[in-house]
Amino acid sequence: MILTSSLNLEAACRQNWDVIVIGAGPAGAVAALQLARQNLRILLVERKTFPRYKVCGCCLNQRAITALQQIGLGDLLSSAGAVPLTQFRMQYQGRDAVVTLPGGLAVSREVFDTQLVQSAIDAGAEFLQETSAMLVGTSENQTSRTVELCCQGQTAGSASAKIILAADGLGHPSLQNCAGFDMQVAPDSRIGVGAAFTVKDHAAYPAGMIHMAIHRSGYAGLVRVEGENLNLAAAIDRDFIKQCAGPANAVLQILRESGSAILPEMHQCSFKGTLPVTRKTLRPVGDRLFVLGDAAGYLEPFTGEGMANAITEGMAVAQLVPEGLAHWNSTLEQKWLRTHAALTDDRLFWCRWLARLLRSPSAVSWGVRLFHLFPGMARPIVARLNH
Numbered sequence: 001m002i003l004t005s006s007l008n009l010e011a012a013c014r015q016n017w018d019v020i021v022i023g024a025g026p027a028g029a030v031a032a033l034q035l036a037r038q039n040l041r042i043l044l045v046e047r048k049t050f051p052r053y054k055v056c057g058c059c060l061n062q063r064a065i066t067a068l069q070q071i072g073l074g075d076l077l078s079s080a081g082a083v084p085l086t087q088f089r090m091q092y093q094g095r096d097a098v099v100t101l102p103g104g105l106a107v108s109r110e111v112f113d114t115q116l117v118q119s120a121i122d123a124g125a126e127f128l129q130e131t132s133a134m135l136v137g138t139s140e141n142q143t144s145r146t147v148e149l150c151c152q153g154q155t156a157g158s159a160s161a162k163i164i165l166a167a168d169g170l171g172h173p174s175l176q177n178c179a180g181f182d183m184q185v186a187p188d189s190r191i192g193v194g195a196a197f198t199v200k201d202h203a204a205y206p207a208g209m210i211h212m213a214i215h216r217s218g219y220a221g222l223v224r225v226e227g228e229n230l231n232l233a234a235a236i237d238r239d240f241i242k243q244c245a246g247p248a249n250a251v252l253q254i255l256r257e258s259g260s261a262i263l264p265e266m267h268q269c270s271f272k273g274t275l276p277v278t279r280k281t282l283r284p285v286g287d288r289l290f291v292l293g294d295a296a297g298y299l300e301p302f303t304g305e306g307m308a309n310a311i312t313e314g315m316a317v318a319q320l321v322p323e324g325l326a327h328w329n330s331t332l333e334q335k336w337l338r339t340h341a342a343l344t345d346d347r348l349f350w351c352r353w354l355a356r357l358l359r360s361p362s363a364v365s366w367g368v369r370l371f372h373l374f375p376g377m378a379r380p381i382v383a384r385l386n387h
């Protein structure tokens with residue numbers, strides 16, 4: 001499915017919007033959908049052309065699936081051809097352990113995100129793609145905020161709304177010109193690396209299995225998504241990427257040393273990278289502004305929490321917006337800080353704990369041996385992460 005903008009830039013600049021949502025990933029698309037359903041005037045701005053590739057493991061956990069069902073999007077996943085996940089396989093230094101998964105689906109971000117945005121458009125949100133939005137530093141008056149809209153690197157106009165949602169992913173580029181939204185980036189943060197390719201031989205990476213190749217300098221996850229496509233996503237130490245002279249070599253080295261199969265197609269595909277992933281926006285809220293999804297912070301991909309967080313934050317912010325439209329006040333800022341913390345803090349604790357363990361070669365080595373012999377022991381951990 002190819003998306004087209006539902007209005008042009010001039011029309012976007014002419015209107016006074018209730019809400020401008022910056023970024024059409026799961027956080028932005030779900031927020032736009034939920035707000036459009038409340039008959040609000042919503043502009044969803046996206047800098048890329050959809051469908052677009054995004055570095056991601058493409059696995060939706062049970063929490064993400066349940067959230068989508070709650071907002072009436074359960075069918076979207078089957079129509080996207082999402083592949084049910086049944087097993088999780090860890091491989092480290094030639095040893096492996098296979099654990100049964102209690103649920104989950106794999107779907108490419110090209111297809112999933114495009115369908116989410118289409119749902120938001122169907123609900124009445126206006127969509128403007130190939131346009132970067134940048135929040136103007138200060139409130140010009142008490143009742144609205146302005147974003148500059150740029151096409152092909154040139155400022156092409158500006159649009160105003162009573163509330164802005166920054167859902168523009170890692171590093172929140174749309175807030176660059178605003179003071180007070182600094183990010184804390186972990187000094188040992190890994191970089192995300194990803195690629196997607198069509199494969200002929202599916203023996204090594206069968207459908208329904210998440211394959212995780214673990215290495216002292218990072219890990220790479222492979223999963224079959226819809227069609228014949230294999231998705232690869234990795235989180236790798238920056239020094240190791242330098243040492244290997246680039247992300248492609250680093251990924252191949254991780255696969256090789258873990259004992260995972262290297263397919264001929266992997267030598268031809270192009271790998272994309274992200275900013276360092278472990279980061280946090282110190283205050284994900286401001287005057288008439290909510291920050292959500294990866295724009296507010298992200299830890300590490302291993303536990304597959306990212307999209308579930310983005311979706312649930314999109315749903316939660318849509319419940320606060322009507323109050324903000326009626327009367328913006330600082331209580332609302334406190335409410336978002338509390339809501340955001342309630343949605344993420346407990347999970348961050350688990351993710352942080354696992355991320356630390358994964359950096360310890362002896363812990364990984366013992367973990368894989370233990371789960372190889374007693375796969376049932378991993379079940380409570382997997383269940384905890386999945387819900």
Ligand SMILES: Cc1cc2nc3c(=O)[nH]c(=O)nc-3n(C[C@H](O)[C@H](O)[C@H](O)COP(=O)(O)OP(=O)(O)OC[C@H]3O[C@@H](n4cnc5c(N)ncnc54)[C@H](O)[C@@H]3O)c2cc1C
Binds near residue numbers: 027054167173
């Ligand atoms: C290696 C890796 C593997 C991962 N694996 C998984 C996984 O298996 N499961 C899972 O749930 N999560 C996974 N994640 C995390 C997941 O990808 C993110 O948490 C999720 O995409 C966050 O959604 P979002 O909507 O906040 O941001 P994004 O999906 O990043 O969307 C942000 C959007 O904003 C747009 N944008 C940026 N700047 C602007 C601007 N100025 N103006 C307009 N548009 C803009 C971008 O083009 C993008 O489309 C992984 C992440 C990495 C790095």
